[in-house]
Amino acid sequence: MTGAGNNIPFREMFHIEGGNFTNAGSISSQVKKILMRAGFSHGVIRRTSIATFEAEMNVICYANQGNLSLFITPDSLKIVVEDEGVGIPDVDLAMKEGYSTANEKIHELGFGAGMGLSNIKNNTDEMILTSKFGQGTHLEFVVSLEGKDRLVPLLSTKE
Amino acid sequence: MKLREIRDILDAEVITGDANLDKEIKYVNAADLISDVLAYSTGPGALLITGIVHSQVIYAANTIELGAILFVRGKRPNEATLQLAIENHIPLLTTRYIMFETCGRLYQLGMRACIEKVKDDRGGK
Numbered sequence: 001m002t003g004a005g006n007n008i009p010f011r012e013m014f015h016i017e018g019g020n021f022t023n024a025g026s027i028s029s030q031v032k033k034i035l036m037r038a039g040f041s042h043g044v045i046r047r048t049s050i051a052t053f054e055a056e057m058n059v060i061c062y063a064n065q066g067n068l069s070l071f072i073t074p075d076s077l078k079i080v081v082e083d084e085g086v087g088i089p090d091v092d093l094a095m096k097e098g099y100s101t102a103n104e105k106i107h108e109l110g111f112g113a114g115m116g117l118s119n120i121k122n123n124t125d126e127m128i129l130t131s132k133f134g135q136g137t138h139l140e141f142v143v144s145l146e147g148k149d150r151l152v153p154l155l156s157t158k159e
Numbered sequence: 160m161k162l163r164e165i166r167d168i169l170d171a172e173v174i175t176g177d178a179n180l181d182k183e184i185k186y187v188n189a190a191d192l193i194s195d196v197l198a199y200s201t202g203p204g205a206l207l208i209t210g211i212v213h214s215q216v217i218y219a220a221n222t223i224e225l226g227a228i229l230f231v232r233g234k235r236p237n238e239a240t241l242q243l244a245i246e247n248h249i250p251l252l253t254t255r256y257i258m259f260e261t262c263g264r265l266y267q268l269g270m271r272a273c274i275e276k277v278k279d280d281r282g283g284k
Contacts, residue, residue: 111194
Protein backbone atom coordinates (compact mmCIF):
# COMPACT_ATOMS: atom_id res chain seq x y z
CA MET A 1 0.00 0.00 0.00
CA THR A 2 2.81 2.38 0.77
CA GLY A 3 5.98 2.80 -1.19
CA ALA A 4 9.09 0.70 -0.87
CA GLY A 5 11.51 1.77 1.81
CA ASN A 6 8.73 2.72 4.15
CA ASN A 7 8.81 1.01 7.51
CA ILE A 8 5.10 0.23 7.30
CA PRO A 9 4.52 -2.19 4.45
CA PHE A 10 0.82 -2.34 5.14
CA ARG A 11 -1.82 -0.29 6.85
CA GLU A 12 -5.58 -0.41 6.80
CA MET A 13 -8.10 1.69 8.68
CA PHE A 14 -11.65 0.75 9.66
CA HIS A 15 -14.40 3.01 10.94
CA ILE A 16 -16.42 1.85 13.94
CA GLU A 17 -19.84 3.24 14.74
CA GLY A 18 -20.59 3.40 18.46
CA GLY A 19 -23.78 1.77 19.70
CA ASN A 20 -24.35 -0.21 16.51
CA PHE A 21 -24.26 -3.88 17.42
CA THR A 22 -25.59 -5.17 14.10
CA ASN A 23 -22.21 -6.03 12.68
CA ALA A 24 -20.23 -5.87 15.89
CA GLY A 25 -17.26 -8.16 15.45
CA SER A 26 -17.06 -7.74 11.68
CA ILE A 27 -13.99 -5.51 11.77
CA SER A 28 -11.93 -7.95 13.80
CA SER A 29 -13.14 -10.59 11.39
CA GLN A 30 -11.77 -8.54 8.49
CA VAL A 31 -8.48 -8.00 10.32
CA LYS A 32 -8.24 -11.74 10.87
CA LYS A 33 -8.83 -12.37 7.16
CA ILE A 34 -6.02 -9.99 6.22
CA LEU A 35 -3.64 -11.73 8.62
CA MET A 36 -4.63 -15.17 7.38
CA ARG A 37 -4.20 -14.15 3.76
CA ALA A 38 -0.78 -12.73 4.59
CA GLY A 39 0.20 -16.09 6.08
CA PHE A 40 0.94 -15.33 9.72
CA SER A 41 1.13 -18.22 12.17
CA HIS A 42 -1.89 -19.46 14.02
CA GLY A 43 -0.82 -18.08 17.40
CA VAL A 44 -0.14 -14.58 16.10
CA ILE A 45 -3.48 -14.47 14.30
CA ARG A 46 -5.35 -15.77 17.30
CA ARG A 47 -3.84 -13.33 19.79
CA THR A 48 -4.26 -10.35 17.48
CA SER A 49 -7.85 -11.35 16.65
CA ILE A 50 -8.92 -11.71 20.28
CA ALA A 51 -7.40 -8.35 21.21
CA THR A 52 -8.91 -6.67 18.14
CA PHE A 53 -12.34 -8.13 18.85
CA GLU A 54 -12.28 -6.72 22.37
CA ALA A 55 -11.05 -3.34 21.16
CA GLU A 56 -13.79 -3.15 18.55
CA MET A 57 -16.42 -4.06 21.15
CA ASN A 58 -15.18 -1.37 23.50
CA VAL A 59 -15.79 1.31 20.87
CA ILE A 60 -19.24 -0.08 20.04
CA CYS A 61 -20.26 -0.44 23.69
CA TYR A 62 -18.86 2.78 25.11
CA ALA A 63 -17.93 5.36 22.46
CA ASN A 64 -19.73 7.46 19.85
CA GLN A 65 -17.40 6.47 17.06
CA GLY A 66 -13.85 5.46 16.40
CA ASN A 67 -11.25 4.25 13.97
CA LEU A 68 -9.25 1.08 14.20
CA SER A 69 -6.02 0.86 12.23
CA LEU A 70 -3.92 -2.18 11.53
CA PHE A 71 -0.22 -1.69 10.85
CA ILE A 72 1.95 -4.53 9.70
CA THR A 73 5.61 -3.71 10.14
CA PRO A 74 8.62 -6.01 9.75
CA ASP A 75 8.75 -6.56 13.52
CA SER A 76 5.19 -6.48 14.70
CA LEU A 77 1.48 -6.21 14.19
CA LYS A 78 0.14 -3.04 15.68
CA ILE A 79 -3.45 -1.97 16.21
CA VAL A 80 -4.36 1.61 17.05
CA VAL A 81 -7.86 2.49 18.14
CA GLU A 82 -8.87 6.10 18.51
CA ASP A 83 -12.38 6.90 19.68
CA GLU A 84 -14.59 9.86 20.49
CA GLY A 85 -16.84 9.40 23.47
CA VAL A 86 -17.09 9.52 27.22
CA GLY A 87 -13.56 8.26 27.74
CA ILE A 88 -12.37 6.38 30.81
CA PRO A 89 -12.20 8.36 34.07
CA ASP A 90 -9.84 5.91 35.80
CA VAL A 91 -7.72 3.81 33.45
CA ASP A 92 -6.14 1.72 36.24
CA LEU A 93 -9.54 0.79 37.57
CA ALA A 94 -10.80 -0.05 34.08
CA MET A 95 -7.87 -2.41 33.61
CA LYS A 96 -8.96 -4.54 36.59
CA GLU A 97 -10.58 -7.82 35.65
CA GLY A 98 -14.23 -7.84 36.48
CA TYR A 99 -14.57 -4.05 36.58
CA SER A 100 -17.26 -2.88 34.17
CA THR A 101 -19.50 0.11 33.60
CA ALA A 102 -21.68 -1.76 31.12
CA ASN A 103 -25.41 -1.06 31.14
CA GLU A 104 -28.19 -3.60 30.95
CA LYS A 105 -28.43 -3.55 27.17
CA ILE A 106 -24.74 -4.40 26.86
CA HIS A 107 -25.10 -7.24 29.35
CA GLU A 108 -28.07 -8.67 27.47
CA LEU A 109 -25.89 -8.99 24.41
CA GLY A 110 -23.31 -10.95 26.35
CA PHE A 111 -20.80 -8.17 26.91
CA GLY A 112 -19.64 -6.25 29.93
CA ALA A 113 -17.80 -9.03 31.74
CA GLY A 114 -15.10 -6.54 32.68
CA MET A 115 -12.57 -8.76 30.95
CA GLY A 116 -12.05 -6.87 27.72
CA LEU A 117 -9.01 -4.78 28.55
CA SER A 118 -7.28 -7.59 30.44
CA ASN A 119 -7.98 -9.89 27.51
CA ILE A 120 -6.20 -7.36 25.32
CA LYS A 121 -3.28 -7.10 27.72
CA ASN A 122 -2.96 -10.86 28.10
CA ASN A 123 -2.88 -11.46 24.37
CA THR A 124 -0.42 -8.76 23.35
CA ASP A 125 3.21 -7.85 23.98
CA GLU A 126 2.68 -4.13 24.51
CA MET A 127 -0.41 -2.16 25.35
CA ILE A 128 -0.90 1.54 25.85
CA LEU A 129 -4.20 2.99 26.99
CA THR A 130 -4.81 6.66 27.55
CA SER A 131 -8.05 8.54 27.87
CA LYS A 132 -9.38 12.04 28.23
CA PHE A 133 -12.57 11.90 30.22
CA GLY A 134 -15.41 13.34 28.17
CA GLN A 135 -13.41 13.29 24.95
CA GLY A 136 -12.25 9.82 24.05
CA THR A 137 -9.78 7.01 24.36
CA HIS A 138 -6.57 6.05 22.63
CA LEU A 139 -5.59 2.42 22.70
CA GLU A 140 -2.71 0.77 20.97
CA PHE A 141 -1.33 -2.69 21.22
CA VAL A 142 1.43 -4.66 19.60
CA VAL A 143 1.94 -8.33 18.86
CA SER A 144 5.64 -8.91 18.22
CA LEU A 145 6.70 -11.08 15.33
CA GLU A 146 9.25 -13.79 15.83
CA GLY A 147 10.79 -16.55 13.75
CA LYS A 148 9.00 -17.30 10.52
CA ASP A 149 6.38 -14.63 11.18
CA ARG A 150 9.05 -11.99 10.59
CA LEU A 151 9.29 -13.03 6.97
CA VAL A 152 5.59 -12.60 6.31
CA PRO A 153 5.50 -8.78 6.12
CA LEU A 154 8.29 -8.87 3.56
CA LEU A 155 6.56 -11.38 1.34
CA SER A 156 2.94 -10.44 0.94
CA THR A 157 0.59 -8.11 2.67
CA LYS A 158 -0.94 -6.43 -0.33
CA GLU A 159 -4.71 -6.41 -0.59
CA MET B 160 -16.34 -37.03 20.99
CA LYS B 161 -17.90 -36.51 17.60
CA LEU B 162 -20.39 -33.72 17.06
CA ARG B 163 -22.92 -36.37 16.06
CA GLU B 164 -22.69 -38.01 19.52
CA ILE B 165 -23.10 -34.64 21.21
CA ARG B 166 -26.22 -34.06 19.14
CA ASP B 167 -27.64 -37.45 20.11
CA ILE B 168 -26.81 -37.20 23.83
CA LEU B 169 -28.50 -33.84 24.10
CA ASP B 170 -31.35 -34.54 21.73
CA ALA B 171 -30.12 -31.48 19.90
CA GLU B 172 -31.07 -30.14 16.52
CA VAL B 173 -28.43 -29.09 14.01
CA ILE B 174 -29.54 -25.68 12.72
CA THR B 175 -26.85 -25.22 10.11
CA GLY B 176 -28.06 -27.74 7.56
CA ASP B 177 -25.10 -29.62 6.14
CA ALA B 178 -22.73 -29.37 9.10
CA ASN B 179 -19.95 -31.94 9.36
CA LEU B 180 -21.14 -34.13 12.22
CA ASP B 181 -18.01 -36.27 12.13
CA LYS B 182 -16.05 -33.32 13.46
CA GLU B 183 -14.11 -34.33 16.56
CA ILE B 184 -14.71 -32.10 19.60
CA LYS B 185 -12.04 -32.30 22.27
CA TYR B 186 -12.89 -29.53 24.70
CA VAL B 187 -15.89 -27.57 25.87
CA ASN B 188 -16.42 -24.08 27.18
CA ALA B 189 -19.72 -22.87 28.63
CA ALA B 190 -20.30 -19.15 29.07
CA ASP B 191 -22.84 -16.42 28.55
CA LEU B 192 -20.37 -13.56 28.37
CA ILE B 193 -18.32 -13.11 25.21
CA SER B 194 -15.17 -11.90 26.94
CA ASP B 195 -15.18 -15.01 29.11
CA VAL B 196 -15.47 -17.12 25.98
CA LEU B 197 -12.41 -15.36 24.56
CA ALA B 198 -10.46 -15.32 27.82
CA TYR B 199 -10.77 -19.01 28.55
CA SER B 200 -10.36 -20.45 25.09
CA THR B 201 -7.23 -22.55 24.84
CA GLY B 202 -7.12 -23.57 21.21
CA PRO B 203 -9.13 -24.19 18.08
CA GLY B 204 -11.91 -26.72 17.70
CA ALA B 205 -13.71 -26.40 21.05
CA LEU B 206 -17.45 -26.57 21.55
CA LEU B 207 -19.08 -23.49 23.05
CA ILE B 208 -22.21 -24.02 25.12
CA THR B 209 -24.04 -20.72 25.44
CA GLY B 210 -27.31 -18.87 25.61
CA ILE B 211 -26.01 -15.98 23.49
CA VAL B 212 -27.65 -16.08 20.07
CA HIS B 213 -26.58 -12.68 18.71
CA SER B 214 -24.31 -12.42 15.69
CA GLN B 215 -21.42 -11.38 17.97
CA VAL B 216 -21.12 -14.94 19.17
CA ILE B 217 -20.38 -16.04 15.61
CA TYR B 218 -17.73 -13.34 15.19
CA ALA B 219 -16.23 -14.41 18.52
CA ALA B 220 -16.36 -18.04 17.40
CA ASN B 221 -14.53 -17.09 14.26
CA THR B 222 -11.92 -15.23 16.29
CA ILE B 223 -11.00 -18.25 18.40
CA GLU B 224 -11.87 -20.87 15.78
CA LEU B 225 -14.53 -22.73 17.69
CA GLY B 226 -15.45 -26.17 16.43
CA ALA B 227 -19.17 -25.68 17.01
CA ILE B 228 -21.71 -23.75 19.07
CA LEU B 229 -24.49 -25.38 21.06
CA PHE B 230 -27.33 -23.12 22.19
CA VAL B 231 -29.06 -24.17 25.40
CA ARG B 232 -32.58 -23.56 26.72
CA GLY B 233 -34.01 -24.05 23.25
CA LYS B 234 -32.55 -20.78 21.99
CA ARG B 235 -32.26 -20.10 18.29
CA PRO B 236 -30.43 -17.36 16.43
CA ASN B 237 -32.12 -15.20 13.83
CA GLU B 238 -31.68 -15.76 10.12
CA ALA B 239 -28.81 -13.26 9.73
CA THR B 240 -26.82 -14.93 12.51
CA LEU B 241 -27.51 -18.33 11.02
CA GLN B 242 -26.25 -17.20 7.61
CA LEU B 243 -23.14 -15.74 9.21
CA ALA B 244 -22.42 -19.09 10.87
CA ILE B 245 -22.88 -20.92 7.58
CA GLU B 246 -20.52 -18.48 5.79
CA ASN B 247 -17.92 -19.05 8.50
CA HIS B 248 -18.41 -22.83 8.51
CA ILE B 249 -19.37 -22.94 12.18
CA PRO B 250 -21.91 -25.67 12.97
CA LEU B 251 -24.79 -24.51 15.20
CA LEU B 252 -26.89 -26.82 17.36
CA THR B 253 -29.71 -26.15 19.76
CA THR B 254 -30.91 -28.23 22.72
CA ARG B 255 -33.82 -27.75 25.06
CA TYR B 256 -31.71 -28.80 28.04
CA ILE B 257 -30.62 -25.99 30.35
CA MET B 258 -26.93 -25.19 30.64
CA PHE B 259 -26.34 -27.20 33.83
CA GLU B 260 -27.91 -30.34 32.39
CA THR B 261 -26.12 -29.90 29.09
CA CYS B 262 -22.71 -29.61 30.75
CA GLY B 263 -23.45 -32.40 33.21
CA ARG B 264 -24.46 -34.87 30.53
CA LEU B 265 -21.37 -34.19 28.46
CA TYR B 266 -19.07 -34.31 31.49
CA GLN B 267 -20.51 -37.63 32.55
CA LEU B 268 -19.52 -39.05 29.20
CA GLY B 269 -15.96 -37.85 29.46
CA MET B 270 -15.96 -34.39 27.86
CA ARG B 271 -13.76 -31.88 29.64
CA ALA B 272 -13.48 -28.09 29.79
CA CYS B 273 -10.93 -25.87 28.04
CA ILE B 274 -9.63 -24.88 31.46
CA GLU B 275 -10.66 -26.09 34.91
CA LYS B 276 -10.21 -22.96 36.98
CA VAL B 277 -9.04 -19.41 36.56
CA LYS B 278 -5.79 -18.29 38.14
CA ASP B 279 -6.13 -16.82 41.59
CA ASP B 280 -4.92 -13.38 40.48
CA ARG B 281 -8.29 -12.49 38.99
CA GLY B 282 -9.16 -9.08 40.30
CA GLY B 283 -6.38 -7.17 38.65
CA LYS B 284 -2.68 -6.72 38.68
